[in-house]
Amino acid sequence: AQSVAQPEDQVKVAEGNPLTVKCTYSVSGNPYLFWYVQYPNRGLQFLLKYITGDNLVKGSYGFEAEFNKSQTSFHLKKPSALVSDSALYFCAVRDAGGYNKLIFGAGTRLAVHP
Amino acid sequence: NAGVTQTPKFRVLKTGQSMTLLCAQDMNHEYMYWYRQDPGMGLRLIHYSVGEGTTAKGEVPDGYNVSRLKKQNFLLGLESAAPSQTSVYFCASKEQGDPTQHFGDGTRLSIL
Numbered sequence: 001a002q003s004v005a006q007p008e009d010q011v012k013v014a015e016g017n018p019l020t021v022k023c024t025y026s027v028s029g030n031p032y033l034f035w036y037v038q039y040p041n042r043g044l045q046f047l048l049k050y051i052t053g054d055n056l057v058k059g060s061y062g063f064e065a066e067f068n069k070s071q072t073s074f075h076l077k078k079p080s081a082l083v084s085d086s087a088l089y090f091c092a093v094r095d096a097g098g099y100n101k102l103i104f105g106a107g108t109r110l111a112v113h114p
Numbered sequence: 115n116a117g118v119t120q121t122p123k124f125r126v127l128k129t130g131q132s133m134t135l136l137c138a139q140d141m142n143h144e145y146m147y148w149y150r151q152d153p154g155m156g157l158r159l160i161h162y163s164v165g166e167g168t169t170a171k172g173e174v175p176d177g178y179n180v181s182r183l184k185k186q187n188f189l190l191g192l193e194s195a196a197p198s199q200t201s202v203y204f205c206a207s208k209e210q211g212d213p214t215q216h217f218g219d220g221t222r223l224s225i226l
Contacts, residue, residue, distance in 0.1 A: 009154075043118070043204055043217035044157075051213065090156060095159050099164055100145060100213050101172065104156035 002027045004093050006105035013081045014111055021076040021108045023091030032094035033074040034102065035065055037087050044090060051072060061085070081112045116140050118218035120205050126224045127195045135190040135221050137205030145208045146188040147172075147215065148180060150201040157204060163188055195225045 005024045013019045025031055032051050036044040048059025055067045065076045074091060090108050095101040118139045127133060137146065144157060146167050149157040159172030161180040169180045179191045188207075192199060202222050206215040 004156075034214070036217075041219070043219040044206075046214055046216070049214060094213055099162060099170070100208060101147070101159055101162060101214070102157075102215060104149075104158075106154050106156045 002093065002095060002097075002103055004091050004103055004105040006089075006091055006108045008105075008108050010109045010111065013110070015083050015112050015114050019081040019085070019110065019112070020077050021089050021091075021110060022079050023074045023076065023105060024072050025091070025093045026072065027093050028096045031064075031074075033067065034092040034094075035059065035074075036090045036092065038090065038107075039087050043065050046072070047089075048075070050065060081110075083112050083114055086110055086112045102109075118191075118205055118207055118216055120203075120218035120221050122221060123219070125223045126226065127192075128226055129195060129197060132191070132193050133195065133223075134192075135198050135203055135205075136225075137188045137190070137207075137218060138186055139188075139205075139210065139216075140186065141169040141207060141216070142185070143207035143209045143216075144185075145210070145215075146182065147203045147206045147208075148178075148188065148190045148207065150174065150199075151199050151204060151220070160190065160203075197225050199223065200225045 035047040050067045091105040092102040147162040148160040163182040166185040205218045208215045
């Protein structure tokens with residue numbers, strides 16, 4: 001069965017420290033992977049995606065993600081966290097069944113404290 | 115740039131009432147999707163459409179109906195609302211050839 005797992009409900013980091021939000025996936029074939037961010041009372045905003053090519057993908061607001069095929073992971077990273085990065089982060093994988101449906105993880109709440 | 119617009123933003127219904135949620139996109143996207151977001155469960159796909167006049171069921175379609183009479187609009191209907199349908203509903207769209215979905219700001223629906 002296709003699925004996405006975000007093993008941490010919450011991640012807490014201090015401002016200025018590096019952050020990592022973890023994501024693992026299970027899907028048949030080559031995965032299309034995505035990260036979205038949700039601020040309070042807003043919709044999901046696209047951060048970055050991996051389709052093919054370089055395993056390190058750079059996205060918006062200084063975020064990047066590393067695709068690791070052997071570990072079936074796609075962790076989101078940022079070298080230096082900001083308080084304004086505090087939000088809910090979703091990892092998603094494209095459903096191999098077609099029509100570009102997305103399968104989402106449960107989300108990880110990132111809290112960056114001063 | 116309006117992007118994906120959802121109306122209404124908030125609504126409270128009584129059990130058994132009906133309502134329609136509207137999603138409008140101004141990007142000429144072919145594909146449109148309706149999701150519901152519940153705490154600890156991420157987003158789950160309700161219905162989707164791959165073009166004007168077409169609709170298909172997603173992961174959790176029961177209790178919902180949809181229509182795509184115009185390319186820019188995707189309507190989600192609840193014929194007889196139930197408390198289990200209390201959720202935040204998100205609409206998304208994407209263009210042909212790009213897998214990235216673009217989301218609206220959501221409709222917060224409470225059913226008493």
